[in-house]
Amino acid sequence: MNTRSARNAQAPRRPRLAVWKFASCDGCQLSLLDCEDELLAVAEAVELAYFPEATSTVLPGPYDISLVEGSITTPHDRERIQQVRRQSKRLVTIGACATSGGIQALRNGRDVTEFARIVYARPEYIDTLATSTPIAAHVRVDHELRGCPIDKGQLLATLAALLHGRRPPLPSHSVCEACKRAGHVCVMVAHGTPCLGPVTQTGCGALCPGCARGCYGCFGPKETPNTAALSAHLAALGMDDAARRRLYQTFNAGAEAFRKAGDA
Amino acid sequence: MKRLTLDGLEALFAALRGQGFELIGPQLRDAALVLGPLEHAAELPVGWTDTAQDGGRYRLARRPDRAHFGYVVGPQSWKRYLFPPEEVLFRARRSGEGFALDPAEPPPRRAFIGVRACDLAAIQVQDRIFVHDPGYQARRAAAFIVAVNCTEAGGTCFCVSQDTGPQARGGFDLALTELCTDARHAFVAEAGSAAGAALLDALPGEAADAADLAAARDAIAHAAAHMGRRLDNAGLAEALRARLEHPHWQQVAERCLSCGNCTMVCPTCFCANVEDRASLDGDSAERVRSWDSCFNLEHSYIVGGNVRSSGAARYRQWLTHKLAHWHDQFGVSGCTGCGRCITWCPVGIDITAEAAALRAG
Ligand code: SF4
Numbered sequence: 001m002n003t004r005s006a007r008n009a010q011a012p013r014r015p016r017l018a019v020w021k022f023a024s025c026d027g028c029q030l031s032l033l034d035c036e037d038e039l040l041a042v043a044e045a046v047e048l049a050y051f052p053e054a055t056s057t058v059l060p061g062p063y064d065i066s067l068v069e070g071s072i073t074t075p076h077d078r079e080r081i082q083q084v085r086r087q088s089k090r091l092v093t094i095g096a097c098a099t100s101g102g103i104q105a106l107r108n109g110r111d112v113t114e115f116a117r118i119v120y121a122r123p124e125y126i127d128t129l130a131t132s133t134p135i136a137a138h139v140r141v142d143h144e145l146r147g148c149p150i151d152k153g154q155l156l157a158t159l160a161a162l163l164h165g166r167r168p169p170l171p172s173h174s175v176c177e178a179c180k181r182a183g184h185v186c187v188m189v190a191h192g193t194p195c196l197g198p199v200t201q202t203g204c205g206a207l208c209p210g211c212a213r214g215c216y217g218c219f220g221p222k223e224t225p226n227t228a229a230l231s232a233h234l235a236a237l238g239m240d241d242a243a244r245r246r247l248y249q250t251f252n253a254g255a256e257a258f259r260k261a262g263d264a
Numbered sequence: 265m266k267r268l269t270l271d272g273l274e275a276l277f278a279a280l281r282g283q284g285f286e287l288i289g290p291q292l293r294d295a296a297l298v299l300g301p302l303e304h305a306a307e308l309p310v311g312w313t314d315t316a317q318d319g320g321r322y323r324l325a326r327r328p329d330r331a332h333f334g335y336v337v338g339p340q341s342w343k344r345y346l347f348p349p350e351e352v353l354f355r356a357r358r359s360g361e362g363f364a365l366d367p368a369e370p371p372p373r374r375a376f377i378g379v380r381a382c383d384l385a386a387i388q389v390q391d392r393i394f395v396h397d398p399g400y401q402a403r404r405a406a407a408f409i410v411a412v413n414c415t416e417a418g419g420t421c422f423c424v425s426q427d428t429g430p431q432a433r434g435g436f437d438l439a440l441t442e443l444c445t446d447a448r449h450a451f452v453a454e455a456g457s458a459a460g461a462a463l464l465d466a467l468p469g470e471a472a473d474a475a476d477l478a479a480a481r482d483a484i485a486h487a488a489a490h491m492g493r494r495l496d497n498a499g500l501a502e503a504l505r506a507r508l509e510h511p512h513w514q515q516v517a518e519r520c521l522s523c524g525n526c527t528m529v530c531p532t533c534f535c536a537n538v539e540d541r542a543s544l545d546g547d548s549a550e551r552v553r554s555w556d557s558c559f560n561l562e563h564s565y566i567v568g569g570n571v572r573s574s575g576a577a578r579y580r581q582w583l584t585h586k587l588a589h590w591h592d593q594f595g596v597s598g599c600t601g602c603g604r605c606i607t608w609c610p611v612g613i614d615i616t617a618e619a620a621a622l623r624a625g
């Protein structure tokens with residue numbers, strides 16, 4: 001008997017993993033399915049107790065780890081997230097929708113009834129809240145995976161850390177540091193291209209600067225983001241107020257630092 | 265001293281390759297001069313220059329000639345190769361009731377082509393920092409250093425103030441001074457080690473004559489006379505220590521993004537984070553060290569909280585460590601005058617200007 005099956009024989013059961021969806025596009029859940037090489041290891045390490053995108057199995061709670069995708073946009077979801085929290089030992093939000101309200105948070109502070117009237121043939125069928133809010137606005141969240149979509153390396157590292165009783169490695173410093181570690185040439189300094197990297201949280205591996213594009217801020221604000229200083233620099237690079245608002249207010253429009261920087 | 269032609273330079277590259285070295289040198293990528301593997305002299309950024317650097321600004325330009333080393337330093341330094349951005353310190357696998365460590369890999373044998381005087385000084389600074397680090401020491405011992413004396417200075421260079429350049433003064437195996445005029449294109453080569461001398465002996469070329477040496481001296485003096493920045497070090501450490509509560513720290517913090525770029529590009533900054541990672545099944549684990557920054561909150565996290573939560577405190581930590589406390593810790597300044605932190609700060613915060621403003625206030 002090899003050591004692994006020996007340990008499995010001792011282990012009473014594998015930790016139960018549940019994946020929940022709220023207002024979102026499913027892209028972040030798909031990051032889990034996209035872990036092709038590691039998917040088997042994940043399936044061996046945890047019991048997929050609830051993951052409608054992947055399996056019709058539904059095992060009852062409580063769940064050791066819940067991954068929560070999406071934001072809260074309906075009265076029903078506002079209730080449902082409370083149930084999810086009650087059944088989950090560890091609740092990890094995944095993606096910009098769950099962590100900041102997502103791109104749908106652009107409606108916050110605007111007239112949602114009017115939007116529904118323009119978009120839907122039968123707006124009376126729409127039962128929606130005036131705002132799109134992150135999960136943490138409703139329940140206690142243990143860990144946040146940022147990004148639109150999340151980074152699958154961060155997802156796997158988080159699962160591995162939780163399974164081994166470690167704190168997940170989710171640094172909150174800038175994209176710039178990852179950019180420099182990767183050896184990318186700074187697009188802002190060398191090309192004059194606007195970049196949100198200095199105020200955005202790391203985690204993506206500086207994907208966009210690696211393709212000579214400025215960072216779009218999809219991981220949301222970093223710790224202590226000095227958006228005022230960056231905005232002054234963006235203006236010096238020739239960016240007008242409207243363009244600056246569009247830059248800050250996309251996937252993380254609901255994150256306070258980016259919302260304010262866009263509105264300023 | 266020997267005078268090499270372009271063919272002699274190519275012969276040097278070939279000889280190093282023949283000795284089993286991987287050559288690392290400057291090359292053009294994404295509109296910047298970065299470091300990477302190369303095999304031939306023609307892969308250098310021939311005819312390019314980057315001397316028009318300024319705070320938060322870097323643009324390449326064509327030179328009127330075919331100089332092979334007619335530029336200064338780019339965003340990367342040799343730190344990447346001696347103290348890599350991410351390094352697996354060890355890997356372990358479960359075996360029986362315990363674990364077994366994977367054997368350490370032998371260090372790569374690399375020849376660094378075109379190391380400038382400021383970066384030689386930076387390597388010597390890091391040699392003291394990593395004196396007890398076996399990985400660093402192994403990579404360092406395996407490296408062959410071909411220095412290049414600067415004959416032009418960049419807009420953010422101040423090696424003269426830091427007394428580190430523009431001429432390489434030791435710490436190299438070979439040092440080259442490029443002479444590129446209408447009349448000739450040659451490299452005056454000097455050996456700085458036994459290995460360098462043996463290699464130089466075997467290269468084709470004549471002994472450098474008095475005219476060559478005078479031309480090399482003049483070219484280096486030209487660089488020394490055209491430093492883009494200067495820093496007055498006299499009494500600076502004391503002045504900074506006396507100004508820890510100066511309002512100027514807050515003024516810098518209003519502009520500073522705490523993005524950490526300055527610390528990443530600095531060839532002497534050595535802070536690192538060590539993290540343990542385990543596979544999902546728990547059968548293997550690795551300990552990884554990666555570049556960290558004093559601009560990160562977590563960097564100064566201790567029991568009970570963060571001791572440098574304000575941007576002002578973090579910038580003050582960085583600048584006073586570089587220019588004051590480094591002397592106490594390592595007996596030298598933490599700044600070699602390479603100018604990278606000025607050029608690659610997205611908002612152009614300038615260590616020389618901030619130090620001068622603090623001293624004046
Ligand atoms: S490209 Fe963007 S993320 Fe990278 S260092 Fe420059 S500003 Fe920072």
Ligand code: SF4
Pocket residue numbers: 519520521522523524525526527559608609610611612613
């Ligand atoms: S000084 Fe410049 S490079 Fe350094 S942390 Fe501040 S903004 Fe970033």
Ligand code: SF4
Pocket residue numbers: 526529530531532533586598599600601602603604605606615
């Ligand atoms: S502090 Fe700035 S100028 Fe000094 S060595 Fe570091 S990067 Fe170069």
